Amino acid sequence: MSASIIDGKAAAQALRERLAIEVSRIDAEHSWVPGLAVVLVGEDPASQVYVRNKGKQTAEAGMRSFEHKLPASTSERELLALVETLNQDDSVNGILVQLPLPDHIDAQLVIETIDPAKDVDGFHPMNTGGLSNGDPTALVPCTPLGCLMMLREQFPGGMAGLNAVVVGRSNIVGKPMAQLLIAESCTVTVAHSKTRDLPALCQTADILVAAVGRPEMVRGDWVKEGAVVIDVGINRVQLEGQEKARLVGDVAFTEAAENARAITPVPGGVGPMTIACLLRNTVVAACRQHRVVCELS
Numbered sequence: 633m634s635a636s637i638i639d640g641k642a643a644a645q646a647l648r649e650r651l652a653i654e655v656s657r658i659d660a661e662h663s664w665v666p667g668l669a670v671v672l673v674g675e676d677p678a679s680q681v682y683v684r685n686k687g688k689q690t691a692e693a694g695m696r697s698f699e700h701k702l703p704a705s706t707s708e709r710e711l712l713a714l715v716e717t718l719n720q721d722d723s724v725n726g727i728l729v730q731l732p733l734p735d736h737i738d739a740q741l742v743i744e745t746i747d748p749a750k751d752v753d754g755f756h757p758m759n760t761g762g763l764s765n766g767d768p769t770a771l772v773p774c775t776p777l778g779c780l781m782m783l784r785e786q787f788p789g790g791m792a793g794l795n796a797v798v799v800g801r802s803n804i805v806g807k808p809m810a811q812l813l814i815a816e817s818c819t820v821t822v823a824h825s826k827t828r829d830l831p832a833l834c835q836t837a838d839i840l841v842a843a844v845g846r847p848e849m850v851r852g853d854w855v856k857e858g859a860v861v862i863d864v865g866i867n868r869v870q871l872e873g874q875e876k877a878r879l880v881g882d883v884a885f886t887e888a889a890e891n892a893r894a895i896t897p898v899p900g901g902v903g904p905m906t907i908a909c910l911l912r913n914t915v916v917a918a919c920r921q922h923r924v925v926c927e928l929s
């Protein structure tokens with residue numbers, strides 16, 4: 633089998649177009665537009681790119697974008713004070729603090745300081761707890777939400793009863809992804825560095841989600857014939873003799889595509905959906921704060 637390639641760029645663009653329509657409807661009917669504040673601490677080059685793209689795409693969807701770029705020397709107390717200010721600001725409906733943060737700042741404390749209603753990253757314990765309890769109002773972390781949207785396209789009849797293996801147990805991707813798949817009535821296994829015979833476990837997966845941050849760790853013969861493979865990894869690898877680093881996922885793409893029915897590429901798969909889902913969460917959060925019905929399909 634040669635897999636079909638799941639186009640995350642196109643899916644993200646389609647979602648952003650729907651969001652822009654909803655934002656202009658809200659503006660026309662209620663005379664406000666959703667606002668997203670993104671906070672970057674330090675000069676990590678990849679984070680700078682992601683934050684720039686978030687601001688650009690927020691504005692393109694007709695929303696208000698507030699960017700706060702702070703030096704790496706910013707103290708934890710200063711960052712917490714900014715988050716408190718954003719919590720109180722009615723023009724800000726969503727708050728995102730770009731991760732990773734410098735080592736001297738307790739990221740969990742910062743996340744827990746964000747008003748859960750404005751936590752468009754879905755990382756606050758109120759939202760992670762809500763997700764695991766099946767609370768439909770919980771804000772869902774953007775990367776797993778994007779993965780779920782792409783999976784739903786692949787399984788129009790639903791995913792009930794399918795075996796799903798999530799490789800990776802991070803708070804940002806692995807754990808929420810597992811919760812979302814449980815909610816779809818999949819039989820879910822979360823694998824990690826201590827899992828025994830990972831290749832054999834992956835071979836049982838109808839849905840295989842790789843989110844470990846190890847370049848091309850999942851090999852082609854780990855993939856069951858006909859499986860749908862979602863590659864969350866974004867790894868920069870420097871090849872000998874080449875000036876520019878190459879971006880690869882956690883899955884050996886060419887090998888895996890031989891067995892899979894469908895697979896996300898890196899780049900152009902899960903990554904673009906992450907930002908589109910951030911905008912989606914902001915529109916949803918804004919509607920709740922204003923107590924208006926969100927008409928997103």
Ligand SMILES: Nc1nc2c(c(=O)[nH]1)N[C@@H](CN(C=O)c1ccc(C(=O)N[C@@H](CCC(=O)O)C(=O)O)cc1)CN2
Pocket residue numbers: 678682728729730731732753774775866879898899900901902903904905906907
């Ligand atoms: N507060 C958060 N921090 C981080 C998150 C997050 O969801 N919330 N996720 C990642 C980074 N991230 C968004 O912030 C992100 C990563 C990758 C992409 C993306 O579009 N990737 C492209 C490739 C881009 C490149 O060349 O690097 C792709 O896969 O096609 C978007 C957003 C960590 N921090």
